[in-house]
Amino acid sequence: MTQPPKPNYDYEVNRLVGAYEKAIEEILRELNRLDLNNFSRANQLATLKSIGEILNELNVEAGELARASIEKAVKDGIISAIMSLGIAETVQAAETLVKFNRINKELVAAAVADTQSDLLAVTRNVDNKVRATVRRVSAEVLRSNLTKGVNATQSLRRDITAELRKQLGESVNTGIIDAAGRRWRPSKYVNVLVRTKMMEAHKESTINEALSRDVMYGVISRHGAKDACGKWEGKVVKLTPDAPGNYVYINDIPRNELFHPCCRHTVSPIRNPERA
Template sequence: MPVSPAMAEDLAAAITRLYEDAELSIIERMRRALEEGIDSPLWAEIKLRSIGDLREAVEEIAEALQQDANGAVARALATAYGRGRQAAAAELGALDIGRELQARRVLPNAPAVDRLAASYAADTRPLYQRITRAVTDTYRSVVSRVASGPLLGTVTRRQASQRALDQFAQRGVSGFTDRSGRNWELAAYAEMAVRSVTARAAIEGHIDALAEIDVGLVIVSDAPLECPLCRPWEGEILTLGQQSGPHTIRAEHAIQPSGLFAPTRTLAVHVAGSLVEARAAGLFHPNCRHSLSAYLPGVTTRPPHHATPGTTYEDTQRQREIERTIRAWKRRQAAAMDDVQRRRAGAYVRKWQKVAREHVAAHDALRRKPAREQIGAAR
């Protein structure tokens, strides 16, 4: 069977929930910290003096999150790598090389899994370092703004606190900037990182298994609603070797005639480039819909093109935007300081859920994924 990033989606989803639960806990901690003693005339002084308590609570959440997530990722990587190997054995099962691969009992490749786990830990380490600072800076700013607002007679302290909490919950726990300069919220970055590394583990398990039986070519599927990064590689043959760029090779036919004097059959195969090159250009990015299969000269045929009339890649991105909006309003529900604000946020959740239903109904190629509209333990 082909291997694809989707093969490890369930593993990534379970780990992403850890981050979303942590984000909800942080929002609720901040809400309780701001709400406590809000009617006291000394509220601002009390809040600023108690910032150390909030910092300690957030540090505990961040440390527990880091420990739980790193352990869960290590287990998920081993599972994803094993699935990739199993996929290679399954797709070649009818051939002698497939039976040879199935007969092997190979444990997940420790160096590959350890390397990916270390890569994930390095990529997410700045996230934990920034969580506490982002939260305490936001909290201090909220207290300062709220303390000055009511003095001017413009708004009540509770209303000002709620407004600031709403802004915080709307964008999520943010403050982390990646190498490209993009600013990320906690859960969104974690989801991207986890999906990316588990997908890589599944693909590496697959190509390592193929390399063991000297299968050096793979072919990319034709996926519906492909993104511009993946489109150039659809249906193309790639080498697992180092030679990049388009080139033509002479390869042995995968099924050779039997007999002592039977001639070896070869044929010309056009190769679009290397797998390393394609991945560097964006193939198999997080949420990529493409899959990878072994290419057996003379046996494997190019995949048919999947037409999606009436639906575009941009429509899929609009669906992701709607899902993010639903999650943002659910965070605001968690940040609500009274029933009125909670009901208001709930009304917006329902409004955007209706938008999601209408958008999916208008595009036959789209499917609604309720799990992507959930946050934390609610998923």
Template sequence: MPVSPAMAEDLAAAIATLYADAELALLEKLRDALMAGIDSPLWAEIKLRSIGDLRTAVEDVTIALQQDADGAVGRALAEAYGRGRQAAVAELGALDIGREMQARAVLPGAPAVDRLAASYAQDTRPLYVRITRAVLDVYRSIVTRASTSTLLGGLTRRQATQHALDRFAQRGVTGFTDSAGRSWELAAYAEMAVRSVTARAAVEGHIDALAELGVGLVIVSDAPLECPLCAPWEGEVLSLGPEQGPRTVRVEKAIQPTGLRAAFRVPETVAVHVTGSLAEARGAGLFHPNCRHSLSAYLPGVTSRPPHHATPGTTYKDTQRQRAIERNIRAWKRRQAAATTDADRRRASVFVRRWQAQARANVAAHPHLRRKPAREQIGTAR
């Protein structure tokens, strides 16, 4: 059974919901803190004096989020790693080399799981610091701008507050920027990080099991709508060892002749073109978050290269259009949650429905696309 990032997709989705719920809770706390006593002439002074209360509320959310997420990630990584190992068992179970594996009672690889959990914690640690700072910075900014707008005779305080909340909700709670300069919503960044690390756990469980059985080569599937990062590796054979770069190796056939004569024959070998190492391919982008490719054992003389799957009428650009539509749906749902009046909520709801209609139309126009409602949510708490 091939292993792919999709094997751990359900585990990542469950954890991403924790962040989406936290994002919604933070947005609602910010809205409620700003709207309390908004008609008071001393509103600005009261808001700036009570910033400590908001800080405490935000920190309570982030501490609970970090504890829940770290525990859930640890469990998800162990499960994903185990699924990867079981995929190897299913893949090789029909052969002699898989029978020993089936009889083993192997605990989820603690070293691999611990290493990946530590990597996830390191990647997301800055996120929790940014959450509190971002919410408080926006709070101060809204109080200042709303007061200025009122003094200058422009927008009412309510209007100015709502406009500022709309801008904040549009881009998400944190506006987190990664090392490549890309801006992320809180839930979207967390989902990317979780999907990446759980997918890696499944792949590592698989290749660790293969390595234990002496399988040193794997092959990448051909997936529809591949991205430019993955295209060079489709249908290619990769090594699990450290050697990089394309080369041709001569290896023994996976299945050798049996019987009395086999004991006196030289093992049969075949020439295999190896495009590079798995580590090299992953470093170049293979198995990125949302990757559709899978990995399976390459058995010389047995495994054949997969045929190329064309996707007429649909391109990778169309899949990215779907992702953009999902981001807009989430943005307008956040604005709906941040609305301070029924009129603002109704307006946001109209735009949610418009973008949902675009999502349906895009999927209808491209049969190879699938709509994923979970990616259009900002949380389950209401």
């Protein structure tokens, strides 16, 4: 039996990360263009407007890329199930058998919506951070203008300007704080997010395809993982909690053990768990 190809989503992940990096570069360019010595309310509004436009474009582009990425992952998961079960020998042959049945259509819709909303949250977060920082910087510039000529020497003003520029840059580059309180660069966060969502969609569509063919078990892939995933490699799991036998249901496995963020493990359906 030919093994299905291992999913590799570097291309999709890089395209999405690239879209974020490009937008962030453009935002930084807008922020650098700000004349901090002459920081009027009109300037501030114009900058925020440009940044809003950059982020709106990013949302549209990222939304489309997310849809294409999830659709690909779901399709790959179906192909993987078909090949693992020996129904087709090659990807090309398996591809002709791929059908987005109702359950996989729903999976695509849900996974796309979920990924898009997480990506939107990243953009919103960057937007909020930048707005708050621009407002704070503007207040500090006004304050330093008040003292101009009194005790604000040229070099002091230069220091303030440099510090404010640094704050503006940081507002873009450390914009995301996750549930565990860790700071992320938006592009790094998007990388992990998309990779994880795609692998999840792959796994879910593999399970759906197997169940639709009355296959209720699967084997966890192996690549010699050294982390907590390692102990699950080659293990038989149930693809539905109703399946008979003393096997763990795949979605009951704790996330810190298997299918953690960026986990590369997949599941290959098998008809008979005794033959694993």
